[in-house]
Amino acid sequence: MPDIKLDRIRITVEANDTDYEDTCNKLYQYNVQATNGLLQQPGKDINLYLRDESDKVIGGLFCETWLYGLYLDVFWIADEYRHQGYGKVMIVEAERLGKELGCTFAHTCTFSYQSPEFYKNMGYEVFGVNDEYPDGIKQYFLKKKLK
Template sequence: MADIYFENMRLSSDREAVSDYEDISRKLHGYNMRATGGLLKEPGDSIHLYLKNEASEVVGGIFCETWLYGLYIDVFWIAEAYRSNGFGKYMLCEAERRGREAGCLFAHTSTFSYQAPSFYEKNGYDVYGINDLFPGEIKQYFLKKKF
């Protein structure tokens, strides 16, 4: 994309500007910290759990972050051969337990219609929003669970 000029400013799309990306991210984080009175970093723990088989191969994982007293489930995956055996529920419950232990008051996540909305609902999560603007029948579900 060519740069766009308006007034005395320039809008550019420089994918190589890693330092600019980091600078903007740092400034947004600073603003968010001030705007939340520091609550953004509470409790501030990462909860990463790995499911490993007998050969110590990673066959699943759940990666969560805690901020604003919430447990955010960012990544959750289990290899197909290990699904429907209760491992997902066990991993989710353990992540939630650790989140509560750290001081979280709720958990939240998003998932797509081709992923696991019913899994989360079976585990006590409520849908509070749906983005149905994707092509085909694909929908994104936003879910939450109060502890």
């Protein structure tokens, strides 16, 4: 992609080793300031691992907390351990830990080929759908109040 020149400034794909991280950090600092620090509340990650009897990781649920919300970011369980109730137990535990930290709601997104029905069965409600993907694939945005 050629550079796009705007007066003495340019748009480019060129970057050094720290450009990405520096840009993300500057956005984060702006967001902290714009929310009067609420973005950092409670500000603790919740990472749960599902391990088999040999201590091998067979699943994980990685969550972040900000603005008193629990964001379920990455959730995976190995095929042979699915549909046995482990996912439900992991979600319930993440929600419990989130509530302990002061989170008042949880939210996530998932695709139609992943697990929207699982989240709905766990009490999450769809508040948005992106249906612009090819082959009928949809992305669901879900939320749940934590009581």
